[in-house]
Amino acid sequence: MKEIKAIICTMLAMFMLLLTGCSDEQASHSSTSSADTKQAVQVEDSSDQEEDHSPSKANREDVVGEAATVERVVDGDTLKVKMLNGKRDRVRLLLVDTPETKHPKLGVQPFGPEASAYTKKRLEGQEITLEFDVQERDQYGRLLAYVWIDNELYNEELLAKGLARVAVFPPNTKYVDEFKKIQEQARKSEKGIWSIENYAQEKGYNTDAVKNQSSSKQKDTQSAKSCEGKIKGNQNSKIYHVPTGAHYNQTMNHVIWFCTEKDAQEAGYKKAKN
Helix, strand or coil, X not given: CHHHHHHHHHXXXXXXXXXXXHHHHHHHHHHXXXXXXXXXXXXXXXXXHHHHCCCCHHHHHHCCCEEEEEEEEEECCEEEEXXXXXXXXXXXXXXXXXXXXXXXXCECCCCHHHHHHHXXXXXXXXXXXXXXXXXXXXXXXXXXXXXXECCEEHHHHHHHCXXXXXXXXXXXXXXXXXXXXXXXXXXXXXXXXXXXXXCEECCEECHHHHHHHHHHHHHHHHHHHHCCCCXXXXXXXXXXXXXXXXXXXXXXXXXXXXXXXXXXHHCCCEEXXX
């Protein structure tokens, strides 16, 4: 009888040990699984964070390009540079076009000298970074590049100041959408080339628009001179005086002349009470 009890006790003890071992293994497996899951979540989160750091205007200083020194400015959008390896090259700025200053047929166009002078002041003798697009050179063998200086894109700067228009020549169109937005802001503000109506156009610069504007101003001046001694207006007060008026012969500044009272009224002037 005692032997049977001993056998039963031994079997119970072995069963308890077996249960304890399974429990520990299950806990260990659960812990490992939890750690693996946590690690997977961390990896996924890390992947998501990497996707959020896509290139943007905020970190353009990380642009990949070639360093060079500007030795001479040819005009507003053309440079002569020296590369780090000592090679000299001619660079044409991408996606922008400034008015001409040395063209054999077009001659000097309005705002061409201003664009050239500004580029010379800003870039000549400076270290720059040349960023290339799809096509590296044009038909004249010039390097085609976006020019970076002090972490700023100089092509954009010309557009913002109204010294250049957007000029698209596929396949180099990396920044075209952004450039057009900047151009539109300059146009609305009538900066530089946009101060002359119909001058800057999609295909180039219309010098006839400049001639027409000059001709119109000249006609206005001639018309004002021919009306001198007739209806006398004050540009500040927007009041006009007739020859028989009490204040007609008084000296005044900012005088404008009209041929008839109707002309003065159409220009927004009111007749003096005396």
